Amino acid sequence: MDLRVPEQEKAFREEVRTFLEESLTPEIREAGKMVTSVFAPVKEAMAWQKILNDKGWAAPHWPKEHGGTGWSVTQRAIFAEELVRAETPPLVPMGLHMCGPCLIGCGTEEQQKEYLPKILNGEHFWCQGYSEPGSGSDLASLKTFAEKDGDDYIINGTKIWTTYAHYAKKMFALVRTNKDGKPQQGITFLLLDMDLPGISIEPIVGLDEVTEQCQVFFDNVRVPQSNRVGAENDGWTVAKYLLTFERGGQEYAPGLNVQLEKIRLMAEKQQTVHGPMSKDPVWQHKFASVEADVLALEFTEMRIKSALSSGKDPGALSSMTKILGTELLQKVTELRIETLGAQAAIWQPQALVPGNEQPVIGPEYAVTAMPHYLNSRACSIYGGSNEVQRGIIAKAVLGL
Amino acid sequence: MDLRVPEQEKAFREEVRTFLEESLTPEIREAGKMVTSVFAPVKEAMAWQKILNDKGWAAPHWPKEHGGTGWSVTQRAIFAEELVRAETPPLVPMGLHMCGPCLIGCGTEEQQKEYLPKILNGEHFWCQGYSEPGSGSDLASLKTFAEKDGDDYIINGTKIWTTYAHYAKKMFALVRTNKDGKPQQGITFLLLDMDLPGISIEPIVGLDEVTEQCQVFFDNVRVPQSNRVGAENDGWTVAKYLLTFERGGQEYAPGLNVQLEKIRLMAEKQQTVHGPMSKDPVWQHKFASVEADVLALEFTEMRIKSALSSGKDPGALSSMTKILGTELLQKVTELRIETLGAQAAIWQPQALVPGNEQPVIGPEYAVTAMPHYLNSRACSIYGGSNEVQRGIIAKAVLGL
């Protein structure tokens, strides 16, 4: 058991840092610092993806033959950590982290050749058509129907919580092609263009007054059968492939540590009658409690990485990091608004728009606090609600 | 809306205080201060009951014709509060608060005449035979069977968590007399002597190394049918009568306030490097948080009393005070061991026995802390577990 870092890992980290130092533009840095969601502003995120892709680093987790980097689990983790520490805007995940892996695992060679390079270079901006108004956590109950008609499918129905549908060129979707049998059966994975006749998009305004999500309506939308990934009625397998591909799930601790450090600096600026809030025992107690949780999560994530590195499948433990990561993020954003008091209530979303010239009212570091607090409430809902994740732990880990 | 206390209520409180001042013996006082459970040591509790009964105050909640006081809801609450504030040992509830009311509501005149006076004067010490090993929260699933045989029932089976069975002269029990139909049907309410042939008692040692509960075994125990209360197979109705009788449930806030005050005094004695713990902001914050909860509960209980006084039935709200009262008690006992640190780990249960001459090791106020913490874990389990209570709120109050 040891934590020592081999020389080559140190060197790799240095290489990443140097690259970031040299290649991040002021606009991208600024956008990264202002991010209050897992979804960064599109323009800056895509500009950053282009820079990474030019270097060959846009999709380190992909197999090398498809444009991945061939890095080890550890190298990928170091890279991800450094991106977070430098507060780069997160890359938009729908192409790189969702559709791409499904195509790699289940697409035809033709599909891979057509789509993967354009995911990497950003030419195709993808959105994900999974959730429907009636099926959130219970995804298998989806109803949007694709009826066969000659060489095509004709799609009718609606998708909701479709992130960035209003920017997307392409959608990968799960649609029902058979109404009989178990709900997971009879679902097909399709690719489609967002400018097809019959598609209409209705943006959804969020709590933070930002439009990230949309509802998408399908009115007799015609899609060629060649756009299917995997076999008909076997779309559930295609979608599930993602779990195999990104085993171990996301890492949350690096980002949480960045947030905590920011909050500590804010607390140093807030004056109580006894001096800075950062020296106030009640604040310290609260902060230390979250710090301990984050340190624990950091090592929980390391243990999962270590299992992955030695070829083990951490399986349902990714449900645990999802719960911990999202609920700690929520706690951290809450701690931030508590640290700021009334200042957090000043509402100036326009100051978050990249490139705005709006003068900030109040301390500049307070601007992102409330939008981030509100936006982060979503992360225990999406990606398999935390209720679903607790159910998975109870059943798959504890055998209940 | 007002909190003003009418003169006659003030006078009544004064009367109670004076009585307590004059009639509490040093032994009873001492036993009261050392109580770490809802069940006080039997000898002192019964001695205190005798004193109260001589005054006519042993069962204020009973109808006057059966030996009650005829007090108003408010007077009864004042009386209960003053008992708690004076830290008198709680009266053993099985006769006065459980069996008595059932007899008053559902017993024959003969049964009332026979049993009620002896409950009041303590001649009959009762225990409650409800729970069984297989039926805790799910009481209706009880299996102890009473078979008719001439004028008798013959009982076979076992009861568990029978508080103070090893001291009891009498038991009131729910037994199954019919195995068909819904589980609540076919249950009969019986009274029986604890020295009957075929009854054996096995004491259960608790976490705190005290024996409060027992398991009671019935091996062909013969009980005359005249010992039945209510109709055969209608015991559920008899048992439920208690809910009607003690509407609004117990009051927890007065006892919690006494505990909080004790903890505050303890905190004054603990020295940190900055002075007494009572001035330590982290401790203050924690303490204030519980204080706010208890103040809220005090008024929640007042609102229920006020509804009762004006003839309303607070119904399922007693589930709420049960949850709040027991969980706050648990929090308070936890706060106490946190205030004491390692001192709370010193284990000297012998020092809690009334009349012991054992010298105490460490601060005297620390002696009850850990036993009380451990014992109080039970109060979210018994009397309808807090899971059952939350279910009642969800269904009966929220309509889920």
Added chain:
Amino acid sequence: MNFQLSEEQQMLADSAKRFVRDNHDVEKHRQNKKLMPLDEATWGQFAELGWLAVPFAEEHGGLGMGPLETMVLLQELGEGLIMAPYIATVVLGGGFLRHGSEAQQAETIPSLLEGGLQLAFAAEEYERVFTLENTAMKGEVQGGDVVLNGTKACVLNGDHADQLIVLARTAGQPGDKDGLSLFLVDANAEGVERTPHRTVDGRQGAEIRFSNVKVAEAARIGELNQAYDIAKSVLLEGLLALSAECTGSLTVLLNDTVEYSKTRKQFGLPIGKFQALQFRMADMFIAMEQTKSLLMAATMKLVEGHDDAAKAVHAMKAQLGRAGRKIGQEAIQIHGGMGMTDELNVGHFVKRLSAVDGVFGNADVHLMEIARSA
């Protein structure tokens, strides 16, 4: 002990209930939120209904009511998330005017009662955790005048206000209760510069800078350097008013969540049938009832002048932060994606609660105030 509303109080509650029924609408709320100007029409209705007169003495044309009636009124309005600056102008502003000179009262109250005068309490400062004694903004005594310099932050209703009640430090250091003074300052006086901003709950606040603003003795409320007690007593009423309003809002959040859970189906069942959600909604209910209890406790104790009244008000404000967080967060989680949108009640109510926790000290600040009032 009596928790019944008087006939008068019941009438007030009923009229507010009617107002909410006729005026609350999420769509309308979303539109209103985008407007920075004061909603004059609603304010006019408030005046007509007599609500602006609630806490003023009868000799000033008021109704001679107090915190109990304010509680009754605001609890109802909170159920409709009505955005009028009632607390800034009537509760806090009116509260300070009670301590003002006869001249100050004569100049302001009649106009206020007609709906023609807005007030704001300029107390918070940037990068200072709010308590009255932590006030740092300087008022320099120059003969009979005081010269104000500095910035007040997050002043609720600050931009609409015609007159500002400014809390300034005229002696001593932050932390001292002595040395605080209160001034009634014309919002358009020379040297007063206001930058309005929205608040997360769709209301309006302002940053207010004071540059050599000279204030005459006649503009002072209370004694020089001795304003703490007045400020505290008015603040307590303001905290109660905020709490009453938000307690109404909590009721709606709970009810909407319970109702939503009865209709929203997942895995073939209404989600309200899942035990884990049932228990959480039971806990939301309990938190709400405890909040109501503290609201009554604190309000009655303050009205009747109990020794522990201040402590109870601090407990209430702390509870508002804690219960607001708990109920608000659960309401969103149980609503799922719909809870994250601008479309339903839930998001707007949650934003209101999130804003209010930070106003005049959050839950942590008030828990410590409980400890200090012991």
Added chain:
Amino acid sequence: MNFQLSEEQQMLADSAKRFVRDNHDVEKHRQNKKLMPLDEATWGQFAELGWLAVPFAEEHGGLGMGPLETMVLLQELGEGLIMAPYIATVVLGGGFLRHGSEAQQAETIPSLLEGGLQLAFAAEEYERVFTLENTAMKGEVQGGDVVLNGTKACVLNGDHADQLIVLARTAGQPGDKDGLSLFLVDANAEGVERTPHRTVDGRQGAEIRFSNVKVAEAARIGELNQAYDIAKSVLLEGLLALSAECTGSLTVLLNDTVEYSKTRKQFGLPIGKFQALQFRMADMFIAMEQTKSLLMAATMKLVEGHDDAAKAVHAMKAQLGRAGRKIGQEAIQIHGGMGMTDELNVGHFVKRLSAVDGVFGNADVHLMEIARSA
């Protein structure tokens, strides 16, 4: 980064696992608890198995291992709730001896390794919240000697100990890190009076009064007045050892609860099928995994000398308090009445965790130490 046990560590774990399998039994534990005398047989087995030698240097006859191996060993022993005074004698006692003089080492270590010498760290005091610098018990310097007066409380293994390591204040005031000194004192020296007592977890502690106990310079460990750093470094190892042992205990509590919930039926279903309980057991599992992670984090950081090692150890002790409380309380609640008895594992494990939280500073104390180590 590597979380694999070395071959040697795995062997140690295996032997401890076997020991627990052969020796742990609730019935036996209940009987042992009633005994105040040391369980010599078990201690002899510890010596034979070489466990007493784990942290000692090879030149002293030890195995030259460290906190990682202590962790591995104690985690296993914790699963069996084995009550030997390993931490007092070997981890803390042995830790202090490492800083002792050659004469002190020669006099104690050989006997300790054979199982013939017991130690105890006399640090806590009545009515003083434990931190090293809060030590108040006086040691008066008289020439080369120091005269001890005062009382040490809750000294784990205090009555069995042959030698006591006493932390005393020889200069300064409580709160000062300077002015602390450590002494190796014969437990039967004149003026040392011991009152043994049980602790809630069935182990043994003692109150130890010192009345004019004269200690020569040769009995001192480290420099006069400069013992803080030694005490801190040994204490950190002790905290880790307690944490390791209790992490093992937490595993058992979780597993027993989950298994019980699969067999116990209510309302026609195993209670483990009820969603509310499932979610709570999932949360218990998460708390346990987080505890394991912190244990590894803190132990590895301490062994490798990372800057933030102390902070990680404090985080671990805080987590032990928090997770121990949460998991213990839930274990009882889910076991229902059976969890309240002396009959099952659950009660005994919960009592162990309840005792340990208070030892050498509870969760709150250690959270504040995290803040101070920042």
